[in-house]
Amino acid sequence: MLNYLAKFDKNIIKSKWNMADRNIVHMDLDSxxxxxxxxxxxxxxxxxxxxxxxxxxxxxxxxxxxxxxxxxxxxxxxxxxxxxxxxxxxxxxxxxEYSRYSGMVTEIIKDRAPIVEKASIDEHYLDITGMDKFFGCYQWAHELRQTITKETGLPISFGLSVNKTVAKVATNEAKPNGEKNVGKNAIRPFLNPLSIKKIPGVGTKIYQQLRSMGIETIYTLSQVPPELMQKVLGENGITIWQKSNGIDETPVVPYMERKSISTETTFDKDTIDVTYLNQVLLGMVMELAFQLREERRLTSCITVKLRYSNFDTETKQLRIPYTAFDKTLIDITKDLFQKLYTRRMLIRLIGVRFSHLVSGFEQINLFNASQEQYNLYQAMDKIRRRFGEKSLSMAAVAPKRGILIDETV
Missing domain, CATH: 3.40.1170.60 (MutS, DNA mismatch repair protein, domain I)
Incomplete structure (x- = not known):
């Protein structure tokens, strides 16, 4: 098998062994x-x-x-x-409340682990490579898990292995409220009998494609020629094939919480056209909302900014329930604009900022959403990913006539 793989890409084999000495922990809060x-x-x-x-x-x-x-x-x-x-x-x-508890868990982990990546509101990756020189990595992770549960009251599971993929699969196998250590020599025996659905990144569509090829277990997938996987699934096929072989070079990226995203537009000619200003705002909100969903974030504070022709600048903001849905954000932004724009002077600049962001999966956003709304946003986002962020907008969005600057920060 190694000879065959070497013919395909020597770097795959080289990286497999170069990365085998890492110690990566995946921690996931249970339900x-x-x-x-x-x-x-x-x-x-x-x-x-x-x-x-x-x-x-x-x-x-x-x-x-x-x-x-x-x-x-x-x-x-x-x-x-x-x-x-x-x-x-x-x-x-x-x-x-969920965000508050998530923050508590993050702080406990950050105080103890050298490198922490917050993957979502309830998931963390920890790179504790080298800590085995001072204490066993598994014992260290076990004690951290106990500390989290003791200080927050929340059940949490973890997986420990040589990379993020195997660690995440191990966590899912350890749930609920469990822990699992998969050393480098145990990776193949651990992964081989599992369903291909266990591989991170294998969703319903890819699962159905692979099952139609007669592939059911990770072992079978690992034996498929990588060229065939690339032909069927593109570059993603190579990534999934590598994961089935326990290969994952993805680093643990240190956690830095982004506080806000914003965009503002300066006009080459000052305007008092309220209809046009609302249309520009609508386009801004849609772009920022899409960015939120792409980064799997939610906002709980909206700020609208106006700069008049005399350079006076005014803002108005509102705290809201966490969301990343266009309709909710558009309605609130338009309302803030109406309350803010009272001087009826010419406008030089207009802007929107979403702040108090939290990490989380797209479905966190569903508390007040209908299935139709959820399906609509998924369909719209799919088109934007394929053809670009500006490829799709509501009919009411204004064409960007007379705009000198349109900058997203």
């Missing part, structure tokens, strides 16, 4: 939203819980393990989830 709700109300313990929009048109943002036994999963329409698990308790969710 995070549900766990926070149970801390607030212990009567919810051991009961099937659905977090998300309460109406039948809503979507499941998270669910308890008791509900998962009935086939419920995140991003599922709430109506379907209720049919599968009619006894489940539905809770709207509290993003501010």
């Amino acid at each position: 995070f939203f549900v766990s926070v709700e149970r801390l607030k109300n212990d009567k919810l313990n051991d009961k099937p819980i659905l977090i998300g929009g309460a109406s039948d048109r809503g979507v499941v943002a998270s669910c308890s393990y008791e509900a998962r036994l009935f086939g419920v999963s995140a991003a599922m329409p709430m109506r379907m989830a209720k049919l599968l698990c009619p006894d489940a308790l539905v809770i709207k969710g509290d993003m501010e």
Whole structure:
């Protein structure tokens, strides 16, 4: 097998062994939203819980393990989830509280680990390479897990291995509330019998493609010629093939929380055209909202900025429930603009800023969303990814006539 791989790309084999001495921990809070709700109300313990929009048109943002036994999963329409698990308790969710607990966990980890990457609101990667010289890496991770649970009351699982892929798979196998160590000599025996669905990055579409090729286990996938994987799935096929062979060079990127994103536009000719100004604002909000979703972030504060022709600058902001949905952000931005623009003077510059950002997966955004809205945003974002951010907009967005500057920070 090694000879064959070497013919394909010697760098793949070289990197496999170069990266084999790392110690990477993946930590994942178990059923995070549900766990926070149970801390607030212990009567919810051991009961099937659905977090998300309460109406039948809503979507499941998270669910308890008791509900998962009935086939419920995140991003599922709430109506379907209720049919599968009619006894489940539905809770709207509290993003501010979830963010607060997420921050507590992050601070505990950052105080102890040398390199930390916050992958989402409930996931962290830790590079603790070299710490085995002073204490065993597994024992260190075990004690960190105990500290997190003791100080926050939240159950958390972890996987320890030589790279991010194997560590994440190990965490998923250790759940709920468990831990698993997969050393470099145990990677193949650990991965081989698992379903290809366990590989990070293998979603429903790719899973169906691979199953149609007769590929069911990670071992079978690892034996497929990499050229064939590249032909079927493009460059992503090579990445998935490498992961099936336990190869992943992705570094742990030190955690730095971005505080805000903003954009502003300066006109070459000052304007008092309120309709046009609203159209420009709408376009700005749509671009920023798409950026939020691409970075898997949510905002809880909107600020609108105006600069008049005499260079006076005014702003107005509003704290809101966490969201990254265009409609919610557009409505609030337009309302702020109406309240802010009272002097009826010519406008030189207009801007929007989203701040108080938190990390999180796209489905965190579903507490107040319907399945139709969720599907719409997914379809729109797919088009933007393929053809560019500015390839799709609402009919009301103004063409950028007379704009000298349009800068996103």
